[in-house]
Amino acid sequence: MSGALLKIDGEVSQALELSYADFEAFPEAAQVCDVSRFHPTRQGDGVTLQSILDRVQPAESATYLTLHASHDDFAASIPLAAVAAEGIVVYKNAGAPLPVEKGGPVRFLIRDPAACHTAELDDCANVKFVDRIELTAGRGRDTRPEDDEEHEQLHANES
Ligand SMILES: Nc1nc2c(c(=O)[nH]1)N[C@H]1C(S)=C(S)[C@@H](COP(=O)(O)O)O[C@H]1N2
Ligand SMILES: [Mo]
Secondary structure, X not given: OOOEEXXXXXXXXXXXXXXXXXXXXXXXXXXXXXXXXXXXXXXXXXXXXXXXXXXXXXXXXXXXXXXXXXXXXEEEEEEHHHHOOOEEEEEEEOOEEOOHHHOOOEEEEEOOOEOOOOOOOEHHHOOOOEOEEEEEOOOOOOOOOOOHHHHHHHHHHOO
């Protein structure tokens, strides 16, 4: 369990890799217990995005947060200022690492997302299988569906 679950890099002062033990060692104030309280269909425990940002210290040039999921080659890029206080990084379920069936190694969640493809902070940006968070100068990679048709196709492909 010593392997890194998540890498945070890009426009930061201090790139970081976090293992399950590293996540568990975040202080109590950074931990977010039981995300089903505000996302009833989703489970697990996480840490606040803000607590991770505090560690890496985004550079002045960092304006977007780009979430990468290499498992299914999905990415979403959202304005950093809008998401900084709203993001949760879910890493744990029932006292063990978040399994891939629940979106592991880590799942990103926005506290109060807009409906799919209606805003920057939409449900589609709740990226599963995240293994890298990249701070970028301007919008980074974003494969989110842009309309109903693309959205339906994406969900049809989900296994
Ligand atoms: N890695 C990855 N994350 C993803 C997706 C995806 O296809 N791959 N789909 C997104 C979309 S379009 C939506 S609406 C939500 C759905 O999350 P749910 O399965 O928990 O309802 O996950 C988002 N996260
Ligand atoms: Mo979506």
